[in-house]
Amino acid sequence: MPPRAYIIRTDGACRGNPGPASIGVALYDASTPGSDDPDATPIASISAAIGTTTNNVAEWRAVVAAIDFAAELGAREIDLLLDSKLVVEQLQGRWRVRDAKLAPLCDEALKGLTRFAHWSARHVPREQNGRADALANEALDRALRGGPAWVARRPQDTVAPAVTASVGSESSATAASRITVLGSGASRGVPRVGCRCGVCLSRDQRNRRLRSSVLVEWFDGVIDRGVIIDPGMDLREQALRHNVTRLDGALVTHIHVDHTGGIDELRAYTDAQDVVLPIGAGEATADELRKRWEYAVDGRTAPGAGIPALQLVASDREVTIAGRSFQAIPIVHGKRPAHGWRSGGFAYLTDVSSVPAASRDLLGDLDLLIVSALRDLPHPTHQTVDEALELIRAVAPRRALLTHLDHDLDFEDLAARLPAGVAPAFDGLVVEVPAR
Numbered sequence: 499m500p501p502r503a504y505i506i507r508t509d510g511a512c513r514g515n516p517g518p519a520s521i522g523v524a525l526y527d528a529s530t531p532g533s534d535d536p537d538a539t540p541i542a543s544i545s546a547a548i549g550t551t552t553n554n555v556a557e558w559r560a561v562v563a564a565i566d567f568a569a570e571l572g573a574r575e576i577d578l579l580l581d582s583k584l585v586v587e588q589l590q591g592r593w594r595v596r597d598a599k600l601a602p603l604c605d606e607a608l609k610g611l612t613r614f615a616h617w618s619a620r621h622v623p624r625e626q627n628g629r630a631d632a633l634a635n636e637a638l639d640r641a642l643r644g645g646p647a648w649v650a651r652r653p654q655d656t657v658a659p660a661v662t663a664s665v666g667s668e669s670s671a672t673a674a675s676r677i678t679v680l681g682s683g684a685s686r687g688v689p690r691v692g693c694r695c696g697v698c699l700s701r702d703q704r705n706r707r708l709r710s711s712v713l714v715e716w717f718d719g720v721i722d723r724g725v726i727i728d729p730g731m732d733l734r735e736q737a738l739r740h741n742v743t744r745l746d747g748a749l750v751t752h753i754h755v756d757h758t759g760g761i762d763e764l765r766a767y768t769d770a771q772d773v774v775l776p777i778g779a780g781e782a783t784a785d786e787l788r789k790r791w792e793y794a795v796d797g798r799t800a801p802g803a804g805i806p807a808l809q810l811v812a813s814d815r816e817v818t819i820a821g822r823s824f825q826a827i828p829i830v831h832g833k834r835p836a837h838g839w840r841s842g843g844f845a846y847l848t849d850v851s852s853v854p855a856a857s858r859d860l861l862g863d864l865d866l867l868i869v870s871a872l873r874d875l876p877h878p879t880h881q882t883v884d885e886a887l888e889l890i891r892a893v894a895p896r897r898a899l900l901t902h903l904d905h906d907l908d909f910e911d912l913a914a915r916l917p918a919g920v921a922p923a924f925d926g927l928v929v930e931v932p933a934r
Contacts (some may be wrong), residue, residue, distance in 0.1 A: 500653065500720055501541070503528035504519055504576040506564045517552045518641070521560035522633030523567060528577065528701025536626040542571060545633040546648040547641035557582040558603035561589070562636070565610035567650065571721075581627040589619045598709045605622035609644040643851040644725055645802045646769035652744075654894055672820070673716040674933040675844060677866065679860075680726070680736040682923040683707025684872055684880075684904040687732070697905045708732040709756040710848050713742060714841065716822065724819045725749060727846050728792070732762025740926065743830060747776040747819035751848055752836035753786040761791055765806040774807045778817030780826055780916035782835035784810050784933075792933055804906040827857050832879035842934040845895075848902050851879050864895035865931050868923060870902035883912070890920060899923040 505526040512519040524540035526533040530708035537772050541550040544563055548556065561578065563807075568576050587593035595601045611617045623630055624631070641647055681687075688707040689698030697705050709730040716723050724742070725731070727749045736742065745767045751757055760934030761777070768775050777795075778786055787810060788795055801807040807821065811817050814837070817824050827838035830852040838847030847853065850870050853861075861867065881889070883900065890898045900912070901923040912922045 500572050501527040503530060503577075504568050504571070504573045505533050505577045505579060506568060507536075507579045507622075507630040508560035508564045509542075509627055509630035509634045509639060510553060510558070510560045512551070512553040512556050516550055516552045516640055519546070519549065519553070519556040519559075520545070520547045520634045520637035520641070521556055521563055522630040522635075522637070523560055523564040524629045525564070525568060525571070526860070528575070536622075537648065540629060542567070543651045544649070545637040546650075548647075549636045554582075554584060554597065555599055555603065556733055557636075558587050558607065560630070561585055562603055562607050562858065565607055565613075566692035568611065568796055571652070574614060575616040575620075576614055578617070579621075579622045579627070580830075581620060581622055581624045581630075585622045586795060586909065604784075604827070617788045628713050636700060640802060641867060644804055646766075649770055649772050649802070650773060656701060660678045671844060671880070673718060675842065675931045676715040677741055677844060677929045677931060678713040678715070678867070679899070679923045679925060679927040680711040680713055680740060680742075680867070681708035681730065681732055681903065682901045682903055682925055683709055684902050684928075685709065685754065686904075688903070688905045689916060691906055693905060695905055697908050700878075700908065702909055704922070706925065707761075707903060707926055708736055709869070711736060711757075712846055713740070714844070718821055723730045723822065723826070725822070726817050727751065728757040728848070729760040729764060730757045731755060733763040734766075735762070737740045737868045741780075743770065745775060746856055747778065748782055749824055749839050750777065750779040750787065750815065751838060751846075752780075752831055752834050753790075754782050754834070754849070757849070758790075761787075761794065761808075762806055764794075764808060765804060768801040768807040768840050769804065772801045774809050774813045776819050778807045778811040778813070778818075778824065780814050780828075780835055780837040781812045782786070783837070784812030813837070825860065827853075827854050827860050829857060833923035842931065844868075847877070850886070850889075851877075852881065852885075858889070861893040861895075864893065865897065865928055867893065867898045868901050870900065871907075872902055873899040873904045873906040875906070882909070885919065887917070895919075898929070899929070 523544035525542040711728045728739040825840040831849045852875045871883045872880035
């Protein structure tokens with residue numbers, strides 16, 4: 499279980515007053531012996547550049563960030579250890595807030611503190627606040643190098659658990675999951691550029707389709723985890739639209755650019771989380787990824803340098819990310835090696851032209867199958883709607899969604915002719931899959 503009580507040290511730094519400013523926040527598990535020692539190692543932290551401002555504003559911004567972060571991590575009690583006597587006295591209400599720039603920050607902090615069952619704030623000497631001070635200065639130095647402004651390190655945010663180990667008291671492999679359809683369109687998206695067909699001109703938002711991708715999220719008993727399947731050309735737009743602020747890794751179905759064109763965007767996560775992210779793929783696809791994105795997967799660049807720091811995990815059988823196993827499902831997609839992915843009661847198969855019998859045997863007892871259905875007319879490398887429905891009848895999932903839909907298919911028309919338990923996917927659709 500995550501800690502319920504935290505000791506928090508914060509600091510604001512400013513080079514010039516006003517000048518380039520930053521904040522540092524260090525969080526400690528209050529139940530751990532020695533957690534109040536100034537030299538203790540924090541279990542979570544924030545290191546962030548906040549632009550040009552004054553030292554007092556930076557001190558308050560650090561406290562507000564600490565309160566929000568502790569609430570996000572599920573804290574019920576917090577003990578703030580601050581080297582700014584001004585902030586402590588104003589928080590406690592013993593000193594008035596006379597500066598118009600500080601009053602809104604004080605109000606925001608006090609409002610945030612109401613989320614906790616208990617809180618306290620104590621003044622400590624600056625020499626006992628070295629960890630928070632170092633985090634603040636780290637942010638300024640990093641910003642000068644062109645690195646990310648904001649880096650938040652959460653409990654268990656390390657490379658090893660993300661790649662290979664189960665984390666937390668609940669098995670990630672069996673935890674309930676939340677599936678978000680980030681994109682449901684084919685390789686050119688819908689509407690197509692310059693097209694005047696009825697679907698491309700449709701006002702139905704369900705006909706507006708970014709390139710196909712899904713986000714798989716679950717709670718592992720400690721923190722919320724997330725893996726994206728196919729970081730494609732629209733990843734940045736999808737992440738902004740659906741507030742995808744954190745990832746534990748990615749999976750790739752095949753090498754085509756509409757499914758891999760956003761790999762460089764993963765630097766937003768490796769920079770902000772200060773971690774190397776695993777990216778899983780079948781062995782042949784991993785070989786192609788290694789050739790095309792050598793700079794990102796060669797291990798020579800640490801996170802925070804503006805280049806995605808990725809670790810390829812190649813397997814035609816199974817990839818484990820953040821303790822959750824994803825089984826590779828071999829599919830046929832023209833002449834390209836390709837795989838779908840299954841985890842628990844959920845499976846995702848896109849760009850399918852056919853699914854071999856041995857792979858169909860791996861798709862039994864599904865709660866949710868998301869599978870591609872490009873159009874009604876035959877295509878040399880993609881299955882039709884009827885062919886997708888034949889696959890669905892064969893493997894009999896409890897629920898199925900059709901994705902990778904081209905502009906030939908209108909959402910309402912398609913939905914009206916599908917059998918019970920089958921529906922078109924649309925961007926932003928969220929489905930809960932039960933634990934196994």
